Amino acid sequence: MSTLKLQTNYLDAYIGQDELLLLNESVKSIHEEMHNKISTGNEFLGWLDYPLEDHSAELEKMLEIALEVRNNAKVFVVIGIGGSYLGAKAIQDALSPYFRVDESLPEVIYAGQNLSGRYMNQLLKYLKYKDVYINVISKSGTTTEPAIAFRILRKYMEEKYGEKANERIIVTTDSEKGALRELANEKGYRSFIIDEDIGGRYSVFTAVGLLPLAIQGYDIHAIMHGVKDAAIDLSEGDVITNQAYQYAAIRQLLLTKGFGVEVLASFEPALKNLHDWWQQLFGESEGKGLDGILPIAASFSTDLHSIGQYIQDGKRFLFETLLHFHEVEEDCEVPYDAQNKDQLNYLSDKSLNMINDIATQGTAMAHVEGGVPVMSIEVGTLDEYHIGYLMYFFMKACAMSAYLQGVNPFDQPGVEAYKFKMSELLGKNSEVRK
Amino acid sequence: MSTLKLQTNYLDAYIGQDELLLLNESVKSIHEEMHNKISTGNEFLGWLDYPLEDHSAELEKMLEIALEVRNNAKVFVVIGIGGSYLGAKAIQDALSPYFRVDESLPEVIYAGQNLSGRYMNQLLKYLKYKDVYINVISKSGTTTEPAIAFRILRKYMEEKYGEKANERIIVTTDSEKGALRELANEKGYRSFIIDEDIGGRYSVFTAVGLLPLAIQGYDIHAIMHGVKDAAIDLSEGDVITNQAYQYAAIRQLLLTKGFGVEVLASFEPALKNLHDWWQQLFGESEGKGLDGILPIAASFSTDLHSIGQYIQDGKRFLFETLLHFHEVEEDCEVPYDAQNKDQLNYLSDKSLNMINDIATQGTAMAHVEGGVPVMSIEVGTLDEYHIGYLMYFFMKACAMSAYLQGVNPFDQPGVEAYKFKMSELLGKNSEVRK
The missing domain is CATH 3.40.50.10490 (Glucose-6-phosphate isomerase like protein; domain 1)
Structure with a gap:
């Protein structure tokens, strides 16, 4: 067939x-x-021809980092919401064993897609005695859920590893602008770029989806x-x-x-x-x-x-x-x-x-x-x-x-509605006005 | 409040x-x-007043078995589909930690709710070197998915434990009739009863839901x-x-x-x-x-x-x-x-x-x-x-x-439609006719 x-x-x-x-x-x-x-929306059509271009250098870089992470971590935390994590999780769960048997590969855990204090509290406890790498994925760096998760987990990493934390944080974000780009430049985090013309839900075959999959040993070239x-x-x-x-x-x-x-x-x-x-x-x-x-x-x-x-x-x-x-x-x-x-x-x-x-x-x-x-x-x-x-x-x-x-x-105009109401109730908008 | x-x-x-x-x-x-x-459907209204009746003896029996399972197994496999497992899984997942830390309690795994050969193949491998108890939940014992899973897992248990397998299989089924009841009587499996007047999706607070929860240490009295x-x-x-x-x-x-x-x-x-x-x-x-x-x-x-x-x-x-x-x-x-x-x-x-x-x-x-x-x-x-x-x-x-x-x-007349078509394609109906 x-x-x-x-x-x-x-x-x-x-x-x-x-x-x-x-x-x-x-x-x-x-x-x-x-x-x-x-x-309409032609500024986000980059995904159309992206697969036809040569990305071998980018893929090699992912595979190198994957090797490093496998040698130095038990857990790889991916911080992202919506299109920033659903693609990787989809492929991971489709191909990974139903019952975890191989403990040699790092476990991939997703965070920043919810606001549960229980989830974050338990995650911090779970990470306590394990070596960790973090991959934070966000174009702007200011989407509330992943930004909160990253703030909490960055503090955890800095308390645990000191200056060396910067080597264990990998950022996937815009090439030039945004809070995450600024922080990456300042701290010297390694980074992958989210192309400006590829939106979140069309990004699975960029570093957004492929890096977490490379860590787990999936064949990103075959994807x-x-x-x-x-x-x-x-x-x-x-x-x-x-x-x-x-x-x-x-x-x-x-x-x-x-x-x-x-x-x-x-x-x-x-x-x-x-x-x-x-x-x-x-x-x-x-x-x-x-x-x-x-x-x-x-x-x-x-x-x-x-x-x-x-x-x-x-x-x-x-x-x-x-x-x-x-x-x-x-x-x-x-x-x-x-x-x-x-x-x-x-x-x-x-x-x-x-x-x-x-x-x-x-x-x-x-x-x-x-x-x-x-x-x-x-x-x-x-x-x-x-x-x-x-x-x-x-x-x-x-x-x-x-x-x-x-x-x-x-576009996704309806997603802004809850964000705006939430920020308003939390007092962000009034603070910005001050 | x-x-x-x-x-x-x-x-x-x-x-x-x-x-x-x-x-x-x-x-x-x-x-x-x-x-x-x-x-209408008054033959299935048993759930209405069930909570008002005294079930302490039944609960005690579950707690005794829970203790036994905790002492003798690393994995507790629950076989069931639809209402036979969704209630237990719902409560388990609501209350269990997001990240498994306590390895002392048996892990509960659900089977018989799909027909994936990959799932069953991997489950058998996963169980290979672990001590196991099985709880099979089905009123009739002939619903295709759980019946297939039980046939495969029963063979696994009998090959692994011989005669002793019968002590590690717990049946939740009808009090008198059906394939599972017959088998339980013959093999001497311990059993819990699904009341005739309580349908699958209204059964979470009977042994259907409570036994798997008791195994994991949840407070079934509080439920x-x-x-x-x-x-x-x-x-x-x-x-x-x-x-x-x-x-x-x-x-x-x-x-x-x-x-x-x-x-x-x-x-x-x-x-x-x-x-x-x-x-x-x-x-x-x-x-x-x-x-x-x-x-x-x-x-x-x-x-x-x-x-x-x-x-x-x-x-x-x-x-x-x-x-x-x-x-x-x-x-x-x-x-x-x-x-x-x-x-x-x-x-x-x-x-x-x-x-x-x-x-x-x-x-x-x-x-x-x-x-x-x-x-x-x-x-x-x-x-x-x-x-x-x-x-x-x-x-x-x-x-x-x-x-x-x-x-x-x-009732659930629409569920019969796919069962019938599937059986027809599999040749069951013609075989029965022979």
Whole structure:
């Protein structure tokens, strides 16, 4: 099979080929505007061609630091919120073992994405007798949650390591401006650059996502290889041949037909954080102008015994996208049991992954019969290359989908609202005024 | 403050007191029918008065086994799907440390809620050199996912421990019938009973939920104390004085006004699994008849930088319920920094939990201004008692809400659809026919 295949055969009852083709003119012209960098939000289109450029020096630098961290730390704390950590966490959780066995690699812990005093208190206790490196990721350095976490953890590092703390703090931030850049220059922290034209939720294949993954020994070259191949494969401005655009167009057609909720579901629990990354990508790009598709995630089988009931029989305003990796390395067989009280002998000697594949098909069929538009994204092997490919597929689809909806895919005005209210209540705004 | 307080002051623009009172007749009569056990689905109303009965012998038996497991195992594997494990996991994750420090207590691992060969393969490797107890939870013993997991893990236990495996397998199932009951009787497994009149998603305060919690040293008496107090406090058939019914009535009014999605959000990341439990409770009880509220969960701050954008500015078909515990034991302060490059000195010496409380308020205000109906559930301390209380509050609210919607809160016909398709594709149905 190809690296990725969008399966739409269950959608015939909802979307005609003619409807899709009618969108092709819009898709083509958006594509041209996007690639000529003249579309709305064009100051954030750097991610489009980034994978085609040569980043080998940057990757080498990450691998060097990764080696150093592995030799000198038990814990690597990544401070960031939203797009500054969801991508790395998604790939990490998709590929790491379900049960931690290899204690030789540093443990990666995320901070700065919540304001829980309990979380931070326990983190400080946990770090007390362990050697630590910190990677703080923030364009401005003043987003409240990561800024607070960094202030607390910087103090911890300076008390623990003195001057040497500066060698254990790595900053990923703007090349020239912002609080974090200033501090890095002053203290001599090593740093990676967040390109000005790449927004948080499109940054997973920059140092934002790749450094934490390199620390854990994931093949960052393979990720970039997948991302690059996707950028090449998905470069046509056509709704039929470009699967990312096809996914985007289908989503927008379903939205206009009253399907305002998309459930991304998969049958491998390790993909849960990839769903979270996807939810941020689409939710923050499209949830605007009192419209857009609400993206929610489901992990099957467990959620089939939860909102599965709702998907099957609830309000008919949702559609489902099944994400399915065909090749999963490890597997297990159902043993034969002479007694067969559980009536499972019809499955004996069958592999769990095979049964899981059939559960995926069965679920699609049941949901289709229940009146849910279902499509699926079939991906090859669960590995770095294919996840990189898939993530770029989603990014390109998301940009096109938001443009088709008529909104800027790259801003997030609604996120400012809570920040402003919170700052006001905390007295920041009045203090600034003083 | 009281143990739990439903705050509705932000709802005035959406729901009048008169509308709420108009529902009171229905609420009263449903309440009567429910407590007289004559309402639809009355064969599953056992949970209503269960907390008022004496279960001390049962609790003692759990505590005895807990002691035995703690002395003889490093891992306690709980096999179950849906309501058979989500309740225990919710309480465990709400109360356990964010970072595992105490290695003296057995680790609790959940299985049988997915069909991933990778998960099971890795679990078997992980268990290889560790002493293990198993708790398999299933009414029938033939639900595919847990039945497969138990067949595999039973083989592992028998190969590892021989005859002694039977002493390390504890069954929670029906008192008389089903595959698991038969096997337990034959092998001499110790067992706990799932009462016939208590369904999976209402079973957290039976042995289904309490045994795994007792193993980990949580105060199961305190949980039952909270549950009992809730059963007493929420015993009036009135939409004003009974807060569970008020929450139910508000939900149904919002549904009729076009708000078909409820976001349950909180600012303590440890509550994520409590949200999953809530989602199962409401989604499986109400997602019926092509109607009902789609329950989704959000964990703030992180999700404010994700679907937070959608909540603020997306389609106006969602309402939000903020879940907020006032007293969280551990905390941490923001340190003073003379340089103040991050401009956070206005927060110095303030506690994170206090800032988090203000973030909760600020978020509510921002979302209200964005056109989202917001209510909040304020709970006292994050501990066993209050979580038990809260869960019973949700159960009673859910039953009332489903009845007001006109559906049976206790069946899940839609879950059968995928099971049937899957079995058909796997060839079970044809084999049975042979």
